[in-house]
Amino acid sequence: MAIALVVSAVVTACNTPPLTQGPRLAKDQTLHVQLDDQPATLDPGQTQYPYETAVLRAIDEPLLKPGADLNGVVGAAAQSYDMPIGGTTYVFHLRKNAQYSDGVPVKAQDFVYAWQRLIDPRLAAPSATFFANAILNGERVSLLDPQRDAARIDAALATLGLKAVDDFTFQVTLARPDPAFVWVAALPAGAPIRQDVVKKFADKWAASPDSLVTNGPFHVTEMVANDHIAVAPNTHYWGAKPKLTTITFLVVNDGAVALTKYKNGELDVVDVQPAHATNVATDAQLKQQLVKTPALTVFWIVFRVNQAPLNNPKVRQAIAAAIDRDAFVTQVFQGQGMPAETFIPKGMRGYAPELGSVQKFDIAQARTLLAASGVTAKQLSGVRFSYDQSSDFGKATAKFVADQLKTNLGVDVTLEPLDGSTLSGRLDVGGFQIAGPLGWTADFADPSDWFGLFLTTSSNNFALYQNPSYDNFVRVAGSDTQADRRAQEYKQAQKLLVNDVPAAFLAQSVNWYLVRPYVLGATTSPLDEWPGALDPTQIYIGAH
Numbered sequence: 422m423a424i425a426l427v428v429s430a431v432v433t434a435c436n437t438p439p440l441t442q443g444p445r446l447a448k449d450q451t452l453h454v455q456l457d458d459q460p461a462t463l464d465p466g467q468t469q470y471p472y473e474t475a476v477l478r479a480i481d482e483p484l485l486k487p488g489a490d491l492n493g494v495v496g497a498a499a500q501s502y503d504m505p506i507g508g509t510t511y512v513f514h515l516r517k518n519a520q521y522s523d524g525v526p527v528k529a530q531d532f533v534y535a536w537q538r539l540i541d542p543r544l545a546a547p548s549a550t551f552f553a554n555a556i557l558n559g560e561r562v563s564l565l566d567p568q569r570d571a572a573r574i575d576a577a578l579a580t581l582g583l584k585a586v587d588d589f590t591f592q593v594t595l596a597r598p599d600p601a602f603v604w605v606a607a608l609p610a611g612a613p614i615r616q617d618v619v620k621k622f623a624d625k626w627a628a629s630p631d632s633l634v635t636n637g638p639f640h641v642t643e644m645v646a647n648d649h650i651a652v653a654p655n656t657h658y659w660g661a662k663p664k665l666t667t668i669t670f671l672v673v674n675d676g677a678v679a680l681t682k683y684k685n686g687e688l689d690v691v692d693v694q695p696a697h698a699t700n701v702a703t704d705a706q707l708k709q710q711l712v713k714t715p716a717l718t719v720f721w722i723v724f725r726v727n728q729a730p731l732n733n734p735k736v737r738q739a740i741a742a743a744i745d746r747d748a749f750v751t752q753v754f755q756g757q758g759m760p761a762e763t764f765i766p767k768g769m770r771g772y773a774p775e776l777g778s779v780q781k782f783d784i785a786q787a788r789t790l791l792a793a794s795g796v797t798a799k800q801l802s803g804v805r806f807s808y809d810q811s812s813d814f815g816k817a818t819a820k821f822v823a824d825q826l827k828t829n830l831g832v833d834v835t836l837e838p839l840d841g842s843t844l845s846g847r848l849d850v851g852g853f854q855i856a857g858p859l860g861w862t863a864d865f866a867d868p869s870d871w872f873g874l875f876l877t878t879s880s881n882n883f884a885l886y887q888n889p890s891y892d893n894f895v896r897v898a899g900s901d902t903q904a905d906r907r908a909q910e911y912k913q914a915q916k917l918l919v920n921d922v923p924a925a926f927l928a929q930s931v932n933w934y935l936v937r938p939y940v941l942g943a944t945t946s947p948l949d950e951w952p953g954a955l956d957p958t959q960i961y962i963g964a965h
Contacts, residue, residue, distance in 0.1 A: 444941065445964040451667040452940065452960060454951050455682075455691040458674045459647045464627035465612040466539050469547035474609050475950035476670055479652050479957050480635040481612035484513050484532065484591070485603055487955060489944050491769050491866040494607045498527060498636060499591070508598030508902040509557075511606070515589040520657035521615065522640035529585035531613035536593075537578045538619075539610060543567045548610035551864065555602050557582030557594045598900040600907060604865035612636065638663050638958045647672055664942070664961035680935075689940050689962075690951050693933035698755040701935065710938060712952050714945045715768045716930040717866065719761050722806075722822060722857030723848075723884045723924045730801055731854055735794035737922035740855075741780040742787035743829040744822060750928050753817045758928040764871060764915050766929045768947035771868040771911050779920050784829045791830055798831040807847060807856040810838035818858040818927070848883040856883070858927065866948060868911045869899055875918055884923035891917045939965035 460473040465481055468474060484499040496502075499513040519527040539546045540553045542565050553559035562577045570577075582594030595602060605611065615634055622632040630641045638658045643651035650670045654663045671687070673679040676694030680701075683691045693701050693711070701707045724731045724740075731737060746760030759767065762777030791798065808819040819836050826832040834855070839847065847853045864870050872895045874881045877888075891914050898910035919926070934952050936943070942960045943953030953960045 444961075446664065447939065447962040447964050450665045450962050451669060452665050452962065453669050453671055453687065453689045455679050455688050456650070456670045456672045457692070459672050460650070462627055463633060463641065463650075465535070465610050465614065466544055466546045466548075467627075468610065471950045475954055476641075476650055476652070477609045477612070478637075478950070478954050479639040479668060480633075480637040480641055480655075481609060482519075482637045483607055483609060483611040483613075484515075485607040487604075487607055487866060487946065487948055489946050489955065491947060494603045497607070498532075498613065499606075502603075504902075508600070508900070509595045511593045511595070511602065512586070513591040513593070513606070515591060516659050517589055519636060519659040521634045521636050522655045522657060523634050524657045525615070525634075526588070527613055527636050528588045529591040530588075531615055532591045532611075533583045533585050534616045535614040536583050536611065537581060538614065540581060541574065541578060542570075543574065546610065548608060551605045551608060552611070555595055555599050555605055557596050559596065598902055599869075600900070600902055600904070601865070601867040601869040604867045604870075608865060639668065642667075661958050663958045665957065668957060683935050689937045691935050692951070693757075693935060695755040695757055698757050698933060701933070702756060707935060710935050712934045712936050712945060714932045714934070714949065714952070715759065715766065715947050716932045717766050717769055717863035717947045718860060718930040719764065719766050719926060720818075720858045720860035720928050720930075721761075721924040721926045722818075722855055723859050724922070725851055725854055725883075725885060726921075726923050727851070727885050727887075728854070730796045730804070733794050733796060734921060735790050736796050736801065737925070738779055738920075739787045739790035739794060739830065740826065740832075741922050741925035742783050742790060744825045744925060744927065745782045745829075746927055747782070748825075749818075749821055753814070753821055754928060754930070757931050757933050759931055761926045761929045763919055763926060765868060765911075766863070766947075769863065769866040769868075771871075771908065771915070773912055773915060776912070776916050776919050777926075780922065780926060787829060801830075802833040803835050804832070805837045805854045806834045807837045807839055807844055807853040808858075809841045809844050811841055815858060822855075822857075849880075851883070851885050853883075859883070859924070863948075872898070872911060872914055872918075875923060882923075886921065886923035888917055888921060891921075937965075939963040 456472045458472045462468060463476060468477055482498045485494040486497040488495050498519055500516045501514050503512045515529055536552055538544055539549050540559050540563050542563055549563055553563035558580045565574055584592040586592050613636055618634050619626050626632045630644055633641050638655055639652035640655045642653045652668050676697055679691045680697055682688045724737050726732055750758040750760060762780040763773055765771040806819050809815040823834040823836055826834050848856060873879055875886050876895060877892050894910045894914035898907045901907040936952055939962055941963045945952040946955050949955055
């Protein structure tokens with residue numbers, strides 16, 4: 422999945438054989454990157470949107486970070502870690518030469534404080550659940566009421582499975598074995614925070630470059646609200662020194678304006694919105710500068726599976742097989758996607774396209790399945806498709822699916838436009854027949870972040886799908902520390918899900934970016950908020 426952008430220059434000297442040399446760098450090593458909106462904060466404990474994480478990855482460093490191929494994690498603030506037998510204790514060995522942007526060493530106690538703060542219910546951290554659910558006593562502490570239980574919270578935080586064994590050894594005890602915990606430890610929200618800094622500046626500590634002390638390869642030098650955030654190399658960073666002298670994140674929340682700024686040379690990296698995809702893809706110059714990266718996002722339509730006629734699996738299979746996903750990507754996604762016939766997206770562990778035959782577009786098979794179901798097209802006509810009328814994507818998806826079922830199965834679906842809150846309420850109580858588009862975006866690149874959606878007990882299981890075998894595979898895999906066996910358990914769960922069709926999977930998003938030809942060294946990943954975000958130290962500006 423990784424796309425490496427590299428360049429080499431071959432020169433010939435007089436009376437010498439050709440030599441391969443490094444690239445010539447531009448004198449100005451400033452990169453201009455679009456942010457879709459103004460970050461509300463750069464406090465790791467409070468950030469929640471991609472345009473915040475886009476900056477956070479450059480300035481903060483958690484214990485671990487995702488590998489470029491998303492097959493696992495690699496060391497970041499922690500040089501290594503141990504997991505003793507039993508799978509409930511992780512011991513992270515911090516780098517002894519790691520320092521914050523002010524030169525103060527990074528200590529294990531900073532992680533204890535940062536993670537306690539994440540779970541502290543008074544902070545209401547958007548990422549709290551990931552940490553609280555994994556760490557010993559985390560769920561109990563996170564459920565304390567900030568007002569009613571105020572006097573108990575500080576003592577409760579001390580009971581969490583978090584310990585600084587010494588300055589450079591951070592020990593985490595989990596509530597139960599959790600192989601996905603290493604991905605939680607790689608979340609940007611888990612970066613260390615200095616208690617002395619927060620104590621001095623309180624809630625304003627992350628609001629100014631003077632107080633925003635961070636441990637990543639860059640640090641913030643300028644913050645101008647609704648205009649830009651600039652970062653420069655952290656001279657105290659333990660790792661390779663960045664080649665870039667500045668990354669300027671420009672806040673541009675209008676896709677057309679961003680595209681114009683790119684064409685004018687004011688931006689080096691922008692994301693391409695669907696409204697502009699066709700124009701960019703057909704522009705002789707711009708299409709050469711397109712970087713396409715699959716996103717870990719999948720969309721589907723959901724069926725209420727416990728009520729006729731959609732309680733018949735063959736009816737659901739027929740509907741799934743009657744939808745042309747290539748046409749869906751072209752017409753609705755404007756090409757910014759790829760067909761999806763399975764649950765786990767391409768680009769992360771667990772992707773298994775070979776399981777998708779049941780939901781593959783096949784008109785003849787769809788008609789055969791409907792005939793075998795005992796339900797006629799006439800009987801199926803009138804089934805309601807509920808969608809959010811305020812969403813252009815929702816309207817386009819509903820119309821596309823309805824047209825496909827009419828053309829390929831002779832089924833007349835009744836479209837039911839609803840406001841967003843009404844649709845949400847219907848989904849919560851099963852008050853629909855078909856609804857969508859729904860979907861999921863990975864919080865981290867482990868299957869455990871996905872399969873819980875369709876558990877019998879999940880509040881997100883809008884289909885009201887119940888399959889004890891599926892539940893068991895997911896439950897066992899969630900704590901199985903043997904990687905190969907765990908992968909097979911999740912694969913069996915996905916096979917059941919795809920074949921039972923509580924949802925018809927439609928498409929996976931593909932991110933489109935325009936990147937200047939002279940922006941080099943970036944390795945893109947499906948987790949990137951912009952190309953190279955996972956490791957901006959490798960990026961440089963070539964001579965141009």
